Amino acid sequence: MLVQVTTLTEADISGAVTCIQQAFKDDPYNHWVFDKDNFSFERNAVSLAIRCRWGMSHALFHVAKDNDDPTGEVLGVACWLPPRSSQTALIWHDWAGDWWLWFSQVRMNMWYGRGGLNVQRYWIWKARQAEAQEQLWTDAKGYYFCNIVTVLPKAQGRGIGKLLFKHVIDQADREGVKCYLESSRAVPNMAIYEKMGFDMAREMECADDGTAITLYCMMREPKLS
Numbered sequence: 001m002l003v004q005v006t007t008l009t010e011a012d013i014s015g016a017v018t019c020i021q022q023a024f025k026d027d028p029y030n031h032w033v034f035d036k037d038n039f040s041f042e043r044n045a046v047s048l049a050i051r052c053r054w055g056m057s058h059a060l061f062h063v064a065k066d067n068d069d070p071t072g073e074v075l076g077v078a079c080w081l082p083p084r085s086s087q088t089a090l091i092w093h094d095w096a097g098d099w100w101l102w103f104s105q106v107r108m109n110m111w112y113g114r115g116g117l118n119v120q121r122y123w124i125w126k127a128r129q130a131e132a133q134e135q136l137w138t139d140a141k142g143y144y145f146c147n148i149v150t151v152l153p154k155a156q157g158r159g160i161g162k163l164l165f166k167h168v169i170d171q172a173d174r175e176g177v178k179c180y181l182e183s184s185r186a187v188p189n190m191a192i193y194e195k196m197g198f199d200m201a202r203e204m205e206c207a208d209d210g211t212a213i214t215l216y217c218m219m220r221e222p223k224l225s
């Protein structure tokens with residue numbers, strides 16, 4: 001198996017969506033934010049495809065595939081938001097992208113409804129996330145933010161996650177920029193991310209109606225060569 005990491009293309013989107021859905025099926029955050037009895041797999045796939053299309057021009061969106069596999073199955077996906085320096089104003093390209101994303105999501109909600117999404121919990125998570133980032137993101141250079149990283153369950157533990165990380169971590173090291181992620185699992189993910197140079201920065205608790213989940217904010221200092 002010769003796994004290669006490439007930039008996401010339109011042809012990869014369906015495979016990338018399948019990979020994300022499979023890898024996050026038992027994710028604690030997903031269970032908390034979606035009502036499982038009303039969960040719409042179809043609406044979720046549309047939502048992820050919108051995120052992929054947005055990410056193709058506004059994020060570092062990568063897929064891992066086996067070069068020897070003629071089907072081109074997507075084995076892993078990573079989406080990183082690039083660092084935004086505190087000195088840089090929002091450029092029109094980002095502004096237009098944010099609006100495109102918003103309109104696409106509104107259209108999707110009108111067509112599919114919420115698909116089991118607990119909107120109140122979604123906004124609780126967003127508020128906790130903003131608080132954590134406000135406290136932790138103190139570096140004027142900004143942070144590479146690992147927004148999504150998933151490997152198909154059948155391909156996990158074979159170095160694909162590491163390969164996906166390496167792609168951006170190497171770039172961050174060259175630029176002397178920190179990396180950041182929020183993991184929805186302590187075990188086994190924290191140990192995996194520690195292997196990639198991340199350290200625990202703080203916990204982020206999201207609580208609603210007597211049910212709480214904890215996310216783990218982790219930071220990676222650039223390794224200077």
Ligand SMILES: CC(C)(COP(=O)(O)OP(=O)(O)OC[C@H]1O[C@@H](n2cnc3c(N)ncnc32)[C@H](O)[C@@H]1OP(=O)(O)O)[C@@H](O)C(=O)NCCC(=O)NCCS
Nearest residue numbers: 023150151156157158159160161162183184188191192195
């Ligand atoms: C987290 C995830 C992306 C990691 O990808 P992966 O391909 O399974 O990980 P790798 O095989 O590249 O392993 C990377 C390192 O972690 C170690 N590792 C892998 N699985 C581990 C486990 N269960 N416990 C401890 N260490 C582990 C590996 O040995 C390797 O260490 P090394 O640098 O010494 O070789 C993947 O397991 C996944 O998609 N999980 C489900 C979805 C998810 O939780 N996504 C993240 C949400 S925050």
